[in-house]
Structure formats: structure tokens, C-alpha cells
Amino acid sequence: MGLESMIGGEGFLTTKINDLVNWGRKNALWPMPFGTACCAIEMMATFSGRYDISRFGAEVVRFTPRQSDLLIVSGRICLKMMPVLQKIYRQMPEPKWVISMGACASCGGVFDTYTMIQGVDQFIPVDVYVPGCPPRPESLLDAVFEVQKIVSGEKLDSGKHGS
């Protein structure tokens, strides 16, 4: 049915430990939703039945950063919210990845004013940007695929994995 039918025969396989860990990690991303605006509505649609992010293994949405490894920043980040976002990012255990969803999180969008952060990538590292205002759920799914590609390229002895 699954992996065992592909292995066949004696029921064992040979692989590199790096590939095995990355394979497990990329198919079990646990998102931490940081929804502050309308992008969060599209994010909820992505999590729910019609688009169903669980088809790609990322359905375990945790509202505590200590249990997640994928931060989805969806919405406007203002002056008062940026320290909160940084604190949440710091609380996430390694390894972790960040999606900046939508125009506002990526570059401030139309809100070029005194209180709007013009792109969260100025203050936390961002792996994947999603364009759109707000992006369609398909776009967020594509961003998750991009994160999966990044995860499968990680090296276990790199700093990202906290060796």
C-alpha cells in the first residue's frame, strides 16, 4: 500500500540518514500560524477541507511556537507586533522555516506608513515569500512545496539543524 510495497522483498532499504531525516521532516511540517489580517482567512481556507494542507503533511497546526517548525507570517505586522513576532520566532525550536505570506508581510503592501513594518525579512529570516493580496490557497500550498524543497536540501551538520 505505502512504502512497504515499494520496498518489497526482504523489507529493508538502504539510504543516507540525512535523506531519511529530511524526508521525515518535510512531510511533517508543523505550522505556527501568525495571522494578523485578511491573509489569515486564506490561510484558514488552506488548512480546511477544500484545499486541505494535510494532503502534504502540514496539517498539525500548533498555536504554540514551541511545538512547530514552520512559521507562517500572514498579514500586516505593525510596530507593536514586531517584538511579538520576534519572540515567537525565537521560541521555535531548530530547525525552523519561515513563510512570509502576502504583500503586507513581505514588503508592507500598500501600507507605507509610520507604523507598518516594510517587510518582516528586515528583522527575521524568511525562506519563502508568497505574492498576492491576499494570496490564493494554491499559492500558500505552493509555498509549502517550496519549503519542502528547502528542507530536503538541508544538511544535518549545518547550523540550521542545531548539531
Next chain:
Amino acid sequence: MSDDTPPPETPPGDASPSNQQPAPHPVRAALPPLIESRILDEVTHGGQTGFIVRTPDQRAILEHLRFEQNFEFLKDITAIDFLGRDTIERFQVVYVLYRIPDKLNIRLHAWLPEEVESVPSVVDLWDSARWSERETHDMFGIVFDGNPDLRRLLMPEDFPAFPLLKDYPLKGRGERRQFPLVRPRGNEMVEDAPLPYPVSIGRGMHTPEYVEEVQRESKPRKK
């Protein structure tokens, strides 16, 4: 009659052609003469009437409207900055009142000179003035004498400016860049000092080359 406000509109179907002077607003007519004489002007827009006074004359009028004319609901307190306009003072503090039984809105505009920093608070008249005065203080720096808790409401408490003043730039004075840069280095999180804007540690959306390209291709906005 100051020339900064539009002339009062005649309420439709109220004034007869022969009558040049429309009847005073019933709320104004019910004011005591001593208070009523302090009203500089009357503006009606969209069926809502506003009286224009000077600070601190609005306090007596508000007390009368609250207790004698039963305006039990203070909708909002805000302010207007007329910097660069030809007005008698720089600021106007605006009170929006509502009387629930006959659904009557009344505005009260109080001219506030730039050098006078404080106006009397109306917290003792309406409890809802607490947050309205805090917001107006947060945005304009106007101090409301008598408000028991005049902290900032919307902006961070250490914010150095009053952002709705007309001489405050729309994009701020760099407050939105004053955060440390958090990034993983090895197994530990480090905080770097704020980097000059624009900066990118992601995939190069905001590299200096990109910004130069955007600035080269974008034309200045027409006036």
C-alpha cells in the same frame, strides 16, 4: 464668522424664501444666553450641526448639554490639525454628542491654540471620554486636564512622536526600522544591530540593487 468654515447650509424645507436669517438650532436656542454668546459659528453638514467655540468655552457648553439637554452619549473626541491653513488657531478638538431618544447628533468644535497644550477633560461627564481622550492625546499630543489615566492608547508607550500632527512625515522618522535583526547562527539565536534600510536576509527582494532599479524606473508622482 471666521472664513475658514463653509457657510451654514440652509436645512431643506426649513427656511422660507422671505426669511433670510434661518431659525437658530433648537439645541443652541436652549442654551443660556451667557453660554450661547460664546459660540463663534454654526456649521450644518449632512443634517448634522456643529457649534464652533474657543477653548476652554466648550466645557460649560458640554456640561449644559450633558445635564440640562440630556445628551447622554459621547460618540467620540478627536482633533484636527490645520497646520498651513488660514485658520484662527492651529488645532480643533471635536466632540461628537448623541441624544438617544430623538437620535440627534451634535458636534462641538473647540479651537485650540498651538501654544496651549491642555484642554479640560470631560471624563466626569462621560466615562467613554477616557479612551477617546487617550487616543487624541496619543495622536496629537493634546493633554486633557483631569483624565486620570492619560497613557498612549494605540502607539507603543515609548513612541517618540505624535503621528497625526501634520508636520510629522507619513512614513515616520525611522521608528519602524528600530528593531534588532534576529537570526540563527549555529545553534544559538543572535541579535544584530538594526541594519540600514533597505536590507534583506531572505532571497534578495530588497537588495540595494533591487531598490535602485525600482527608484530608477518609478517616476515621481504628479501633483
